Structures are given as C-alpha cells and as structure tokens.
Amino acid sequence: MGYDSFGLPAENAAIDEGVNPEEWTNLNIDIVRNQLKRIGLSYDWTREIHSHDPNYFKWDQWFFLKMFEKDLAYREDSYINWCPQCATVLANEQVQGGHCWRCNSEVEQKFLTQWFLKIRSYAEELLNGLNNVDWPEKVKVMQRNWIGRSEGSIIKFPIVGEERTIDIFTTRADTLYGVTFMVFAPEHPWVREWVKGTEYEKDFEIFYTDVMKQNKFERTDVEVDKKGMFIGKYAINPMTKEKVPIYIGNFIIYEYGAGA
Ligand SMILES: [Zn+2]
Structure with missing residues (x-):
C-alpha cells in the first residue's frame, strides 16, 4: 500500500490548517489506514510506502540525478496550466472545462522555465514495447499518438x-x-x-x-x-x-x- 502524499497539495492543506505539513500528512494517512482496515482490506501493512518519507524520496532524487548526469533532464521555457488559488501547476487531466479540479478556480496559462525529461530519446523503444503488452487496443492507440512518430x-x-x-x-x-x-x-x-x-x-x-x-x-x-x-x-x-x-x-x- 502506498500514499502519493508529497508536494504542494499537502503543503497547501497544512497551511490552511495552520499545522506542520508532515504532522498533517501523517495524521491523515493514519485516518485513511484505519478506514481501509475497517472495510477489511488485507494489505501487507509492513510494506507501506509514503512519497513524503525521506527514505522514499531520496530515490526519486537519485533517479533525477542519474537522468541529469546523462543529459536526459533539462530546462526549457514552456506554457503550463496554473491555478492561482492553489498556487500550483496542473496536469492537463486536472483541468476540467478550464477550471481547477481541486478548487474550481479559472486556470491560467503561465510561461515558465521548467524541467523536462527527454522521453523522445526513447520513442522507438516505447513504440516497440507497446507490441509486447496486453493492453486494450484503444489504450495502445492513445499511447502511440502521445509518443509520436520517431521517423520523419x-x-x-x-x-x-x-x-x-x-x-x-x-x-x-x-x-x-x-x-x-x-x-x-x-x-x-x-x-x-x-x-x-x-x-x-x-x-x-x-x-x-x-x-x-x-x-x-x-x-x-x-x-x-x-x-x-x-x-x-x-x-x-x-x-x-x-x-x-x-x-x-x-x-x-x-x-x-x-x-x-
Ligand atoms: Zn485550484
């Protein structure tokens, strides 16, 4: 069982509550864990992970540094979806009809310097890999369109x-x-x-x-x-x-x- 518990949403919630983000996040995880146990889920609770745990995110940092060393992480200016209320960047999937999925504020486009990962370098491998997975054809088509053609x-x-x-x-x-x-x-x-x-x-x-x-x-x-x-x-x-x-x-x- 794992909790995607790190980042701005947790920080914003802690600011609203006026408490330390780590305390607030741990408290909420305790509540969720109790609820999961009460509905009878039998996970292996000894293998729980939290993405805000330094023992976990040190590996995110390690991966990032490896990609940076190989020139696969780079910075570039680009437009992003921005919620002024949450003061956070939103993925396309988190924008619903031009509004923030969390607070319903109108989403703005901001021109910012951001980090990118050079996934295009793996376009060919990713495309070939789709032939080896047992996914619905609809999902494969979406993935192919998203990866894009690598020859041209x-x-x-x-x-x-x-x-x-x-x-x-x-x-x-x-x-x-x-x-x-x-x-x-x-x-x-x-x-x-x-x-x-x-x-x-x-x-x-x-x-x-x-x-x-x-x-x-x-x-x-x-x-x-x-x-x-x-x-x-x-x-x-x-x-x-x-x-x-x-x-x-x-x-x-x-x-x-x-x-x-
Ligand atoms: Zn928002």
Whole structure:
C-alpha cells in the first residue's frame, strides 16, 4: 500500500490548517489506514510506502540525478496550466472545462522555465514495447499518438523578414508542394512579438484569451470547432519559394512538436 502524499497539495492543506505539513500528512494517512482496515482490506501493512518519507524520496532524487548526469533532464521555457488559488501547476487531466479540479478556480496559462525529461530519446523503444503488452487496443492507440512518430523529416520554413526558421517535423515530406498556409499555436511566443503594434494586435488578444479558456484536450478534440485568424505574417514554402500566410489556430498546441 502506498500514499502519493508529497508536494504542494499537502503543503497547501497544512497551511490552511495552520499545522506542520508532515504532522498533517501523517495524521491523515493514519485516518485513511484505519478506514481501509475497517472495510477489511488485507494489505501487507509492513510494506507501506509514503512519497513524503525521506527514505522514499531520496530515490526519486537519485533517479533525477542519474537522468541529469546523462543529459536526459533539462530546462526549457514552456506554457503550463496554473491555478492561482492553489498556487500550483496542473496536469492537463486536472483541468476540467478550464477550471481547477481541486478548487474550481479559472486556470491560467503561465510561461515558465521548467524541467523536462527527454522521453523522445526513447520513442522507438516505447513504440516497440507497446507490441509486447496486453493492453486494450484503444489504450495502445492513445499511447502511440502521445509518443509520436520517431521517423520523419524536419522541414525548415523561412519566415519572411527574419533570420529564423520554423522547423516542422513531418512523416510526409512528399506533400510539401501542397503547403499553402501555416498555422501557429496562439501561445507561441513569436506570435505575440509579430502582432505587437500592428492592426492585428487587438483581435489577437481577444482570440488568445478565448482559446486559453479551452484546455488542450478540448482544443484538439475533432468535435470542437476549429477557429483561426490571419496575423499579417508570412513564411516561405521551401519547395515552391512561394509566400504562405501564417494563421493562428485554437487546435495547435505550443508544446506539441514545433507549436506550428
Ligand atoms: Zn485550484
């Protein structure tokens, strides 16, 4: 039996109660353990673990350091779901209809420097491993989509009037001739730079605020209406050398691939 008892939720609860987080957490675990015993569960109670126990989390730290040494843990700026009330980051699954699952506050998108694990380095292994597990096909499909394809090409699209390129991963480089427009995630940091001081700025702010109310699952759901807006900027199709207009769209997510 184990308790996922470490972190901000426990800390916030302790602040509300005005007690030491360790005492508060241990007290609650005692209550839960008693309840589990009273409903007759026969776990091996000598093998109980608590994720707030230093004897347990020293191994989390050990794993993290090993990954850091191997360059598999790194820092990068990215948008995250943020609950201002809980003062904590939320996973996509913890955002329900744009609200925090714990306190129902409206969830904000915050641009923060965060730690990432380079799971992409294991994409091939993870994909192959799915062939060896006895999971429902539906779950395997979800996992495959989440891991993403590991073989393909990165195509560099020059941006008109700039040195930098937007580098798009594709498994279908043969369709490049057909590219006639490009769509960026509204939260892509370049977009805000581009519209600043232009006639598109005001409409962009309205569009952006609107999209941020949807969570990432809603935004990519096929059932949800696709919305887009031209932002007055162009990229170059590297095959045809033609100018292609850049739009922003609610169905493009910044953290997925290049965010465009
Ligand atoms: Zn909250």
